[in-house]
Amino acid sequence: MPNIIQLLPDHVANQIAAGEVVQRPASVVKELLENAIDAKATDVKLVVKDAGKTLIQVIDNGVGMGVTDARLCFERHATSKIRHAEDLFDLHTKGFRGEALASIAAIAHVELKTKQDQEELGTHIVIEGSKFVSQEAAVLPKGTSFLVKNLFFNIPARRNFLKSDVVEMRHVIDEFQRVALAHPSIYFTLIHNGSEMFNLPSSNYRQRIVNLLGGKTNEKLVPVTEDTEIVKISGFIGKPEFAKKNRNEQFFFVNDRFIKSAYLHHAIMSAYEGLLKEGNQPSYFLYLQVPPNTIDINIHPTKTEIKFDDEQSLYAILRSAVKHSLGQFNVAPVLDFDRDPNLDTPYEYKGKESEMPAIQVDSNFNPFADGAITTVTKKSGGGSYASNLFPKKETVSWESLYVDLKSDTEEVASISFESEEVTGNLFQNDEKEEEIASKTYQFHKKYIISSIKSGMLVVDQNKAHQRVLYEQYLANITVKTAPSQQLLFPLELYFSFEELDFLKELKPSLENTGFVFDKIDKESVLISGIPVTVQESEVSIVLEELISNLQNEVPENTFSLNDGIAKSMAKSLAVKTGTILTERERENLVNALFACKEPNISPFNRPTFVTLSVEDLDKKFTL
Ligand code: ADP
Ligand code: MG
Numbered sequence: 001m002p003n004i005i006q007l008l009p010d011h012v013a014n015q016i017a018a019g020e021v022v023q024r025p026a027s028v029v030k031e032l033l034e035n036a037i038d039a040k041a042t043d044v045k046l047v048v049k050d051a052g053k054t055l056i057q058v059i060d061n062g063v064g065m066g067v068t069d070a071r072l073c074f075e076r077h078a079t080s081k082i083r084h085a086e087d088l089f090d091l092h093t094k095g096f097r098g099e100a101l102a103s104i105a106a107i108a109h110v111e112l113k114t115k116q117d118q119e120e121l122g123t124h125i126v127i128e129g130s131k132f133v134s135q136e137a138a139v140l141p142k143g144t145s146f147l148v149k150n151l152f153f154n155i156p157a158r159r160n161f162l163k164s165d166v167v168e169m170r171h172v173i174d175e176f177q178r179v180a181l182a183h184p185s186i187y188f189t190l191i192h193n194g195s196e197m198f199n200l201p202s203s204n205y206r207q208r209i210v211n212l213l214g215g216k217t218n219e220k221l222v223p224v225t226e227d228t229e230i231v232k233i234s235g236f237i238g239k240p241e242f243a244k245k246n247r248n249e250q251f252f253f254v255n256d257r258f259i260k261s262a263y264l265h266h267a268i269m270s271a272y273e274g275l276l277k278e279g280n281q282p283s284y285f286l287y288l289q290v291p292p293n294t295i296d297i298n299i300h301p302t303k304t305e306i307k308f309d310d311e312q313s314l315y316a317i318l319r320s321a322v323k324h325s326l327g328q329f330n331v332a333p334v335l336d337f338d339r340d341p342n343l344d345t346p347y348e349y350k351g352k353e354s355e356m357p358a359i360q361v362d363s364n365f366n367p368f369a370d371g372a373i374t375t376v377t378k379k380s381g382g383g384s385y386a387s388n389l390f391p392k393k394e395t396v397s398w399e400s401l402y403v404d405l406k407s408d409t410e411e412v413a414s415i416s417f418e419s420e421e422v423t424g425n426l427f428q429n430d431e432k433e434e435e436i437a438s439k440t441y442q443f444h445k446k447y448i449i450s451s452i453k454s455g456m457l458v459v460d461q462n463k464a465h466q467r468v469l470y471e472q473y474l475a476n477i478t479v480k481t482a483p484s485q486q487l488l489f490p491l492e493l494y495f496s497f498e499e500l501d502f503l504k505e506l507k508p509s510l511e512n513t514g515f516v517f518d519k520i521d522k523e524s525v526l527i528s529g530i531p532v533t534v535q536e537s538e539v540s541i542v543l544e545e546l547i548s549n550l551q552n553e554v555p556e557n558t559f560s561l562n563d564g565i566a567k568s569m570a571k572s573l574a575v576k577t578g579t580i581l582t583e584r585e586r587e588n589l590v591n592a593l594f595a596c597k598e599p600n601i602s603p604f605n606r607p608t609f610v611t612l613s614v615e616d617l618d619k620k621f622t623l
Helices: 010-021 025-038 067-072 085-089 100-106 156-161 165-182 205-213 215-220 262-271 311-328 393-410 431-437 461-478 497-513 536-553 558-573 583-594 614-622
Strands: 043-049 055-060 109-115 122-128 131-138 143-149 187-192 195-200 221-227 232-238 250-254 257-259 284-289 440-443 447-452 455-460 484-494 516-520 524-531 609-613
Touching: 010 100, 025 043, 025 055, 025 100, 025 143, 025 165, 043 165, 067 122, 067 131, 100 109, 165 187, 165 195, 165 205, 165 250, 165 257, 165 497, 195 205, 195 497, 205 215, 205 221, 205 232, 205 284, 215 221, 221 311, 232 311, 250 262, 262 311, 284 311, 440 583, 447 461, 447 583, 455 461, 455 583, 455 614, 461 497, 461 558, 461 583, 484 516, 484 536, 497 516, 497 524, 497 536, 497 558, 524 536, 536 558, 609 614
Parallel strands: 043 187, 250 284
Antiparallel strands: 043 055, 055 143, 109 122, 109 143, 122 131, 187 195, 221 232, 232 284, 250 257, 440 447, 447 455, 455 609, 484 524, 516 524
16 A cells, blocks of 8 residues: 655645634734834834735834845744743743744745845845745845735635725734734834824833824723732723723733733723623723743634633732722722711612702793693604604603603503504504504503504514614615704714724715714714714714624625614614603504514514414413
């Protein structure tokens, strides 16, 4: 039997290895930036075109490479950073595997220009798909420039697998941010398609965070410091009131390396316990220094996870350091032994949220008008429900006061549907049935119950309203632009640079729903008009949820982007479970639901209503 096992040729082995190291343009960015830092650069420029799909270039002013090294660096397992197995447990560099450049060169067109300080001339090498194309001496500045073009040119399947430019660029920015946050003393610039996105001069940690995430970040930050044998902690946490809906501002660095750790994240969350609204995420930028021999970085090929020797102590120290900072900066209540006990909260109030004293006022009470209250019920115009289904907050509040007053009697009141606006055959325009068909009740502040010809209709108010709003927004974005309500004073909202960049992508679609953006710059967005269905106080939450929902979902194309916007806005703005609805609101909602193209399901594929037939009920009574 002949031997059948052969060693793979290098270029094939490299291509296979590349699959591990290079998933997308951002992976190349990470490797090249880390190499520049390992080469002791103080100035690093990142240039990308088309989110890195066409070109990625990293230019540094580091130590450079001699002629032989310039050639050798493309070999697999060629590294200057470790020599012995023991070195793996005492790492002081980012790289150590010696496989990044070999992998990148196997799947792209690469050009290397490098020169060491003491040399006259530098080296210029061109390599394509692991094949050396040319090598020559050249006059170059000190340092190294790697130019990576046409990523995955020889693996079409991988190239096709790449996401839209928006998504890929977001990954690139993520990597850039992580490296820039870990090394504030290094000058970083990022240029995308010819325009400068970030210019981060050498600075301290705080200034770097602010430069990256926008000027308003400064006031959010509270410093954290702790110094123990096991770990030295420094950095910043965000004040609880600035907590976000997403986890974009959560960073751990261990020995200057960005890492992810669900365990340490949990330590932080437990320190914030009781200080955050549900679902909110605190910002944190925490730098941990531990002895290199107490961690193992080698457990994950892309190296964002590491193993700690003494994770439990680390957890406890981190948690108490964060708690301490929250307390020290008066962010959380602290124990104060000199306090006058007379000022203490009585025991039974402890742990309860403080409440503003509320005075209930009927804002519509007019002592000079006869029966004023009975005349306030607003008659919604027919046709477009979506904009006036739920009147503005002020109206809702007085209307609900009004409903509360007479809710006992209302439960049995008869309400007539505006039958011309009802589609579908759930509501028969049958004279005899009219009386029965027009009753709606609210059940558990959650369901709207109504009689229909065949039995009983139970509508989930939140899901039904999601469906109504979703169809409306989708139509606004794609077919018919919605009107906008002009704000008296433009609203300025602060977001991180990355979020604002994303918002720019969403801008055309959002404008169709009624938003008017006066300007989106590097730290804020100025809004002068909003959809008629949105209240001014809801704008920031709607946009924040939109960004966080879509960033997590990663929309692939404009259709799914628009769909995502409509879904997210519908979810944010739909009337919530627990809201008391007036008879007119209930009526409008049911009508609008059955005027929808797909009334049966919510945009998230949940049923919006169920029916119970008379026979079903009869059966229950004859069992
Ligand atoms: P690793 O970083 O794991 O050593 P790489 O494949 O990323 O492996 O790089 C191989 C070697 O090439 C490095 O060990 C280093 O000696 C050299 N090198 C890479 N990039 C640079 C750079 N920007 N400046 C100087 N030397 C570099
Ligand atoms: Mg490297």
